[in-house]
Amino acid sequence: MDANTWKRAARPLPRRRFLQVAGLTVGAASAASLLAACGGGESKQTAGQAAPGTAQPGAKKLGGDLKILMWSHFVPAYDQWFDKFAKDWGAANGVNVRVDHIPHLQLPARHAAEIASQAGHDLVQFALAVGGGAHFYAKHLEDLDDIVAKVGEEKGGWTDFAKRTSFVGGHWKTFPDFFIRFPILYREDLWAEIGMPKGPDTWEDILVGGRKLKAMGFPGGFGINNHADSNATLHAILWSYGAKTVQEDGKTVAINSKETREALRLVKAIFEEAMTPETLAWDDSSNNTLLASGKGSWIHNPISASLSIKNDKNLELYNKIGIANTPKGPADRRTYVPVNTFGIWKFANNKDAARAFLRHYAANWMEGYKASVSYNEPMLKGWIDEGFKWVATLDDPKIKTLTDFSPYAAMNGYPGPATPAAEEVFQTYIIPQMAAKIVKGGNIDDVVRDTETAIKKIYDKYA
Structure with missing residues (x-):
């Protein structure tokens, strides 16, 4: 990423504006009341059409619709990268991909509504700062050992913190995507x-x-x-x-x-x-x-x-x-530290596509890291090493001196x-x-x- 691209990417949505977009405030609501709530608000969608040759088809024949639920990122350039990335993968694999972004405060209620109806998205993101994730929804989530453990073996192993976020009952129930440093x-x-x-x-x-x-x-x-x-x-x-x-x-x-x-x-x-x-x-x-x-x-x-x-x-x-x-x-x-993870519902309609996409996402995780301008902190040892080597090349002296924050995360x-x-x-x-x-x-x-x-x-x- 050159200097001009870095400057364009480093445009986070201010938190005061982010909360205005959410249209919600969270008081001392219990976890039970959050689970009983129903999500709302408009979401933005990305359809799965793109120019050919922009992503490599997977080995398994795929098709149908893949619905992905995510937060609206504090660094908008990341959402722009992810939506195109997903669209390109879908076009290369014959899958109609739809990405729905909603404010992070709405995620717990949306998760609860989908569990209650046993319908909704296939691949879902959890923002643990506002609730949910592997420990809370383990019985509703597919095991992801074949994906998460394999990536860990290839990239030097997951940190202990990653295991605390996503490893439950002897299985990887979510994919440890990133955490956010709190300095x-x-x-x-x-x-x-x-x-x-x-x-x-x-x-x-x-x-x-x-x-x-x-x-x-x-x-x-x-x-x-x-x-x-x-x-x-x-x-x-x-x-x-x-x-x-x-x-x-x-x-x-x-x-x-x-x-x-x-x-x-x-x-x-x-x-x-x-x-x-x-x-x-x-x-x-x-x-x-x-x-x-x-x-x-x-x-x-x-x-x-x-x-x-x-x-x-x-x-x-x-x-x-x-x-x-x-x-x-x-x-x-x-x-x-706030943590974001991905999971696949047991009631998902297109589990094969969700798994295939998650593998592809993991293989290209560093590109998303760069799009977030290092806001997305890695929990995989290989990504940590690679990520901070990249950070050191940036032209912003405030960012280029950042080092691994995971030893202090809880x-x-x-x-x-x-x-x-x-x-x-x-x-x-x-x-x-x-x-x-x-x-x-x-x-x-x-x-x-x-x-x-x-x-x-x-x-x-x-x-």
């Missing part, structure tokens, strides 16, 4: 002014440096409210301080600990001394807005927030924004598995609600005990 985006000029030119490396740095920057009129922030980014950051702080909602066995609730209390005291201090009070009412777009305003000194967020500033042609501000690792704490450097339920119970705890925003009570002055022992009770109630349902 600190910070103002290099402002942090240099307070004597920290490399930005924050620890959560304590966020407190100490953020305190000074707020006094200068440049607060930072993360949401303490019912939304996905808040879940990610607050889980990151808990894990980095050695706290956890559940033990490694995935059954024993463990939120009531001294480590949880230590993490919550830090959250309260950061809120009071380094953040803007509006964070209690933030949604996923709010930290992006703060950074783009020029008045924010740091946020904990995917790089789409800074790329949106570049897309808005504010290069003066973009060039001042650095990318630091997710902060470490006394126990670990760990954060929740899913809901960490250090245990991502069980349905862990999913429900995550999707009902129990941890953001706990933090909100603390920063509003709640008694820490009472709040932690109440949170423990709420989590145990969920886990007891699945016992």
Whole structure:
């Protein structure tokens, strides 16, 4: 990809606009209510016609319709690449391919509706930050061992994190497509002014440096409210301080600990001394807005927030924004990361075409990675090596220095598995609600005990 192509591709859809497109907000809805809901909204479709010779036919005779359900990507250039890629494959294989893109917040309801009716798409994408995936829908998904294990053997093996996302009951139930890094985006000029030119490396740095920057009129922030980014950051702080909602066995609730209390005291201090009070009412777009305003000194967020500033042609501000690792704490450097996977329904009408296309997609995964401008983080060791060699050739100094983020990535339920119970705890925003009570002055022992009770109630349902 040359420099001009890179500049065109690096045009992510700003989160504030993305949420407007979605036409939805997600509150403290339970996983059960999400499963009962029915998806809606317009979707865009791509028909399977293309010039001949653009894709290689598979060995098995295919035909019919292949229906694919996906999110609307934060980097629109990726969707443009995928739609053409799918269309070309369909034309070469005699398959009429239709790709439906919907806002990510609508995916869980659409999945639930298709399961209820036992009809819909053949190949479906899961955005785990909003619900679903291998652990939640294992009984409704085809085994993909023949595809995922083979790709792993050819490309150096899947990471342990990939296995946590997609390997259930001894089988690969989904294809581990990509995750999204969750770093600190910070103002290099402002942090240099307070004597920290490399930005924050620890959560304590966020407190100490953020305190000074707020006094200068440049607060930072993360949401303490019912939304996905808040879940990610607050889980990151808990894990980095050695706290956890559940033990490694995935059954024993463990939120009531001294480590949880230590993490919550830090959250309260950061809120009071380094953040803007509006964070209690933030949604996923709010930290992006703060950074783009020029008045924010740091946020904990995917790089789409800074790329949106570049897309808005504010290069003066973009060039001042650095990318630091997710902060470490006394126990670990760990954060929740959004993960996207693909699965094939057991009730799919065209399983052969879905499998054949997924194999073709896996064989060409790096092209999609380039179309996303490295937003799609790989979980296969060979792709990691190849991907970051490519990243180093880019003309954007903010991106070309990125390295593998997978050692710091975690899913809901960490250090245990991502069980349905862990999913429900995550999707009902129990941890953001706990933090909100603390920063509003709640008694820490009472709040932690109440949170423990709420989590145990969920886990007891699945016992």
